[in-house]
Amino acid sequence: MTYREALRLGLLKALESDPRVFLMGEDVGAYGGAYAVSKGLYERFGPERIRDTPLSENAFVGAGIGAAMMGMRPIVEVMTINFALLALDQLVHNAATLRHMSGGQISVPLVMRTTSGAGRQLAAQHSHSFEGWFAHIPGIKILAPASVEDAYGMLEFALYDPDPVLIVEYASLFNLEGHLPEKAIPPVNQALVRRAGSSITLVTYGAMVIKALTAAEELASEGISTEVIDLRSLRPLDMATIVTSLTKTHRAVIVDEGWKSGSLAAEIMARIMEEGFYELDAPVERVCTLEVPIPYPRHLEEAAIPQPETIKAAIRRVVAHHV
């Protein structure tokens, strides 16, 4: 079972179980989904519920918001998070604000799915990670499935939520192998310890979880026991799980595929200062994407984004640090 198949099964289950659910986006129907996630759904549910849209991100995301306000449960797919910027106005000024601005009269149970992340030589307009920007906005929630279980299970949580939820999927994880969850996945607002360890806490999310796990395994032979935390929810942040881990390890590295300046990593670091400062035995480090637009050539792209080697180097530095 791949991450892609799990996403499709999650969609299938949602469409079968709730007549209010429909999928809408660019090439989700006849084409079968830009990443083949929705393949076969058009044939099964028809063009009304698997609805191809023009390349009008602002309008069809806004239409998803309007439909959600009227009691439907739209799942709006935006091909990549880069294109989601074209819908930023609707997300920020409508989806995120309507409830508060109307004095609690309106709920927007919108689910928006999109893909993020670099690693496929798609250059500077298809490779950036803007999750951190979206996480800046009160009024929306953001989920980042980094496992087959979450790829399958998070959608149901998102659809159940009366508020707008953005699910960020990772193109580099679509072929990730795993198993469907046997029972309900843990609540999506909880971060999960993907690998237990005692020397250092590695906090990350999305595609970087896999690289972090690789780095952690490789460091085990050096006697460094790394605890890997998968945030799963980027807003709200589950700081309790991070601080609990710090009370054990007293050291932390944050890995974020976004740029360092003003990043989600910066936010987590700041909150560790606010909520876990006295647990720390060393300064916290961050491994982020270098502050360049993602370049096309493979070697330069690889050098720009966090890799197991750069993650390991950061972990070694923090572990070696003594006050």
Added chain:
Amino acid sequence: MSDRVNLPHLPHLLHQMIRIRQFEEKAAELYSSGKFRGFLHLYIGEEAIAAGVMPSLNADDAVVSTYREHGHALARGVSMNSIMAEMYGKVEGCSHGRGGSMHLFDISRKFYGGNAIVAGGLPLAVGMALAMKLRPSSQMGPSTSLAACLFGDGAVAEGAFHESLNLAALWRLPVLFLCENNFYAMGTALHRHQAETDLALKAKGYRIAAHKIDGMDVDAVEKATREAVCKIREGQGPQFLELQTYRFRPHSMFDPDLYRDKSEIEKWRAHDPIVSYSTILKKQGVLDDAQIEHLEAKVREEVQGAVAFAESGTFEPVEMLTRDVYTLEASK
């Protein structure tokens, strides 16, 4: 709606226009005396559109509006008390005081704001209409409801306008596009921001039936809306009305109004929709001067009552500030 009680249809249109005019004149006065702040965009001069449009809409139809929406809200049946209290930022306001002048919401009237991003409401209306169309297949009962979307000529320059018209036409959605063309996008004249100033023509470019209407003539607006609504309910897809009008006041209370000639304003004032309609009703023998004065006096009472209601309202405790960001729990 509530104020139609005991009033035949024609005086009702006049009554609504007078309500809007008097409410706004009072609002301007209160604003100038510092009773409330924020932006205040007056609708004075454009009343015939709100008054003429709303009678054709059903209780189940959704209305999406702009930041110049006091008139829309009043004509839709949102209570004057709750609108005035909203201007004051009081809990008794129709948006609980959270929105202010630009963000009036009243779900009981299916009045969905008060959108202050120009053209920001159009995609919402498209989505509401999509939900109405999809409902039969989702077992929520058949629907002949529609989404009425008000916006100005400034919105025509936004991408969201074009994307939304295309979607609505492509999917044959029950959307009534109501373009209030007052010939200025804030201070920029229509001919200075549009290469093609025929706005109905733009809608026709998306295969949407479109008509230009004299927006100073409440009868014409009422008739055009009634016909367009009928076509939408018959399943003919979206309809577009370009309602030509004029705001007598500046864009907002901050606007020194330097970009248009006084003579132009005077020319339009000669077509004041309330004066024109009063004259017609008198000529037709529907109302006489005494009855119109009675109507005005009645509205003055309503406005005074709304001010008293708002002034005696309460401010939300600061402890409640973070409520309603999310539905279920306080999420950081």
